[in-house]
Amino acid sequence: MADALSYRPKTGEIPTDPGVYRFRDDTGRVLYVGKAKNLRARLSNYFAPLTSLHERTRRMVTTARSVEWTVVGTEVEALQLEWTWINEFDPPFNVQFKDDKSYPYLAVTLAEEAPRVLVTRTTGMKGARYFGPYPKVWAVYETIDLMLKAFPIRTCNPANYKRAMTSGKPCFASQIGRCFGPCSQKVTFDEHRAVVNEFVSFMGSQDRKLINTLTAEMKVAAAEQNYELAAKRRDQAMALEAVLEKSAVVLRDSVDIDLFGIEQDELAAAVQQFIVRGGRIRGVRGWMVDKELDVSTGELIDSIMQTVYSADNPPPREIVVPELPDDAEALDAWLAQMAGRKVKLVAAQRGEKAALLATATQNAKQSLLLYKSRRSSDFVARSKALEDIQEALEMPDAPLRMECYDVSHLGGTNIVASMVVFEDGLPRKDEYRRFNIPESTDDTDSLYRVLTRRLAYLKPEEGELGAAQTDAAAQTDAVARDGAQMRITEINRDGSAAGEGGVETAATEAEVAAQVDDDAAKRRKKFSYRPNLLIVDGGQPQVAAAARALAESGVTGIVLCGIAKRLEEIWLPDSDYPVILPRNSDALFLIQRIRDEAHRFAITHQRTRRKRDISSILGEIPGLGPARVKLLLRHFGSVARLREASVEQIGDVHGLGDVLAATIYQHLRA
Numbered sequence: 001m002a003d004a005l006s007y008r009p010k011t012g013e014i015p016t017d018p019g020v021y022r023f024r025d026d027t028g029r030v031l032y033v034g035k036a037k038n039l040r041a042r043l044s045n046y047f048a049p050l051t052s053l054h055e056r057t058r059r060m061v062t063t064a065r066s067v068e069w070t071v072v073g074t075e076v077e078a079l080q081l082e083w084t085w086i087n088e089f090d091p092p093f094n095v096q097f098k099d100d101k102s103y104p105y106l107a108v109t110l111a112e113e114a115p116r117v118l119v120t121r122t123t124g125m126k127g128a129r130y131f132g133p134y135p136k137v138w139a140v141y142e143t144i145d146l147m148l149k150a151f152p153i154r155t156c157n158p159a160n161y162k163r164a165m166t167s168g169k170p171c172f173a174s175q176i177g178r179c180f181g182p183c184s185q186k187v188t189f190d191e192h193r194a195v196v197n198e199f200v201s202f203m204g205s206q207d208r209k210l211i212n213t214l215t216a217e218m219k220v221a222a223a224e225q226n227y228e229l230a231a232k233r234r235d236q237a238m239a240l241e242a243v244l245e246k247s248a249v250v251l252r253d254s255v256d257i258d259l260f261g262i263e264q265d266e267l268a269a270a271v272q273q274f275i276v277r278g279g280r281i282r283g284v285r286g287w288m289v290d291k292e293l294d295v296s297t298g299e300l301i302d303s304i305m306q307t308v309y310s311a312d313n314p315p316p317r318e319i320v321v322p323e324l325p326d327d328a329e330a331l332d333a334w335l336a337q338m339a340g341r342k343v344k345l346v347a348a349q350r351g352e353k354a355a356l357l358a359t360a361t362q363n364a365k366q367s368l369l370l371y372k373s374r375r376s377s378d379f380v381a382r383s384k385a386l387e388d389i390q391e392a393l394e395m396p397d398a399p400l401r402m403e404c405y406d407v408s409h410l411g412g413t414n415i416v417a418s419m420v421v422f423e424d425g426l427p428r429k430d431e432y433r434r435f436n437i438p439e440s441t442d443d444t445d446s447l448y449r450v451l452t453r454r455l456a457y458l459k460p461e462e463g464e465l466g467a468a469q470t471d472a473a474a475q476t477d478a479v480a481r482d483g484a485q486m487r488i489t490e491i492n493r494d495g496s497a498a499g500e501g502g503v504e505t506a507a508t509e510a511e512v513a514a515q516v517d518d519d520a521a522k523r524r525k526k527f528s529y530r531p532n533l534l535i536v537d538g539g540q541p542q543v544a545a546a547a548r549a550l551a552e553s554g555v556t557g558i559v560l561c562g563i564a565k566r567l568e569e570i571w572l573p574d575s576d577y578p579v580i581l582p583r584n585s586d587a588l589f590l591i592q593r594i595r596d597e598a599h600r601f602a603i604t605h606q607r608t609r610r611k612r613d614i615s616s617i618l619g620e621i622p623g624l625g626p627a628r629v630k631l632l633l634r635h636f637g638s639v640a641r642l643r644e645a646s647v648e649q650i651g652d653v654h655g656l657g658d659v660l661a662a663t664i665y666q667h668l669r670a
Helices: 039-046 055-063 075-089 137-150 158-167 189-205 209-223 227-245 297-308 328-339 352-377 379-392 443-455 467-494 500-526 540-553 586-612 614-619 626-636 639-644 647-651 658-669
Strands: 019-024 030-036 066-071 096-098 105-109 117-120 128-131 257-264 268-277 280-290 318-320 344-346 401-410 413-423 433-436 533-537 559-564 569-571
Touching: 019 039, 019 075, 030 039, 030 055, 030 075, 039 066, 075 297, 075 328, 105 189, 117 137, 137 189, 137 227, 189 209, 209 227, 257 297, 257 352, 268 297, 268 352, 280 297, 280 352, 297 328, 318 352, 328 344, 352 586, 379 586, 401 443, 401 586, 413 443, 413 586, 433 443, 433 586, 443 540, 533 540, 533 586, 540 559, 559 586, 626 639, 639 658, 647 658
Parallel strands: 257 318, 318 344, 401 533, 533 559
Antiparallel strands: 019 030, 019 066, 096 280, 105 117, 105 128, 257 268, 268 280, 401 413, 413 433, 559 569
8 A cells, every 4th residue: 555655746846836736547547637726735635644535535546656737827727727637638536527418509600691590409610609508409499489480580501591592592481481581682681680680689688678669569550550560560579478488587687697506425416507697597407427536515616617618608797606616716717718707606695596596406406316316226227236236245145125224313312213125226115114212322222222123023044043033022922912911901891892701701802812913923024024235324333233233133144234424435244444336336326325215214204203292392492491391291281281371371380481481382383
C-alpha cells in the first residue's frame, strides 16, 4: 500500500496558486481531473493516511501512479481548464452524466434567405435560434402546428424548397395555406422574414401584446363586415392562446431563469432542470449522475454547470441551485464570459423561486427512486446482482430469499424494528414484519432481540435444534395455551357455553385449544421460510450483535452481513475489513434498495406509534416536560378523557396556566 503512493510529491513542490490537477494510472490514462484555489492545500487531502480517506478516494489514489498540475491565474481560468480537460479525457472517477435521451428543440434557421422552423435534437446549426428543450417530441410538433396558424412560415426541407424555387410552383404546405410561399414568390423574402421575426419574438417572450393586437384587428374587421379576415384573426389569436395555456405561468413575465433540483445518495444523483422563460416553464430536462467519488453538492453543481452550458447553449441571467458552491463567484464570472453578460447563481430560500425549486427537487427525488427501482427490477440486472452478491459474500448458493432488518426509535423511546423480504430480487411485501421492542440499551441490543425472536420461528434442520430455539418454541406454545385458557374462562364466566355437567364447557375447551394450536402452527409457518441471506443496517457492531443471535439460535446455513450507510461497505461477521462492491454495480444497488426499504418500513411504523403514543405527543409541546405529562394523565385518568377535556378543564390541573392549557388543547386536535 505504501508503494502505491510512492508518486506523492513533496509538499514544497506543490504551489499554493490556483490550478487544475490530473491523476494518471500506469498507462497514462487520466483518472481524475480537479481544480483548486490552492493546489497545495487541495492535493494534501489526497495524500492523507489511507485509512482516513473515503473508500472511493482511496481507490482512486491507489490506482493512480502519478499526479500533475497546471497553475493558472484565477479561479475562473481554473474552471475553464477543468471543463476542457473533463471533456477531452473523460476521466472515470469524475461524475458521469447519464441522460436517458437527447431532448428535442424547436429551431428557426435565421441564417437562411427564407428561414424555416423545424424539430431537431442537435444544437450546432450556425445562425439558428433554438427554443426548448421539450420533454417530448410530440410537444414540439403540437406547438409548431398551433404557431403555424398564426405565423405560416416555411417548414419544408431544402430539397423541396429548391424544387419549388426552380419550378415556381408552390409546395404542398403553401397550397394548403400553412406557408406564405416565399419559394414561389407569393411573398417577398423580406415579408416572410418579418413574419419569422414575429414568430421568434413571441416564442422568446410569449407576450400577450400580439394576442391583444390580433383580437383588436378581429373586432375592426368584424365591424367592417370583413368576416373572412375577422375569422382569420380569431383563429390566429386562439392558436396563440393555446400555446400560452400549454406553458404554466410560475413567475413574473420578465423572469428568465434555470432551476436545478438535485436529489442524491452515496451512489448516484438525479438532476431536474426547469427552464423558465418569460415566467413560464418552457422545458423540463432530467438526467442521472453516477458518482464515482464522494462529491459534495457544491462540487456536483460545478460539474452540472460545466455540462449543461456552452457557447451554443449559454446560460440565462439567473440560475437557481439548492446551495451555492464554494467557488460561486468564479463560476459566475465563467458563465458570464460564456453568455457575454452578467450571470448569477442564487440559492433560493423563500418565495416563488424556492417553491418552484422544491417542485424540481421533488421531481428529482422521484427520478432517483424510479431509476433505482427499475435497475433492481430488471430481470437481467437482477440475476446479475444475485450472482455478484453470491460471489462477493462467498455464498454456496445465490441469495434467492433475503431479509433485511432496521431499528428505529425517537431518543430511545418508541423502539421498533422492521423486517423486509426480497425474493428473486423483488420485494415480498406480504412477508414484511414489524417488531415492537419494550426496552433496549442501544441499537445493537435491539437487533439482537429482534433476530432472536425471528430465528425462533425457523424450523431447524435435522440435528440442529438448539436450546434457545427449543425454549422459544416452548414459550410460544405456552403463550398460546395461556391465551386458550383465558378464552375458556371468559366463555364460562359469560355462561353462554356452560351446560349441564360441564359437557359443553369441555367441548368448548377442546375446540378452543385446537383452534389455538392451529393459529400457533400458522404463525410459525409464516416465519418458517429460511432466508439465504440476513442483512442488517449497520457496520461491525450491528453485525456482531446479529451474529450472536444467530449463533445462540442454533440455526445454520444462513449468511449474515451488514451494510454501513456512510461508505456503502458490506461487513461480514469476524472480519476486520469490509467487502467493497464495485460502485454502481447491480449488486450494490440491490442491497442498497433492500436497506432503504427496511429503513422506510421501520420509520413508517415508528411514526405511527408516535401518533398513538400520547406521551410522545404531549412531550413535543414546549413547556410540557415529563413531570407535567404524568400529572395530566394522572389527573384525567385516561387519554380519552384528556382528549375530551376543554381548555378550562385542562387549565384546572395544578401547575398549568391558561396559555399552556390552550396550547395542549389545540395540539391534541391538530
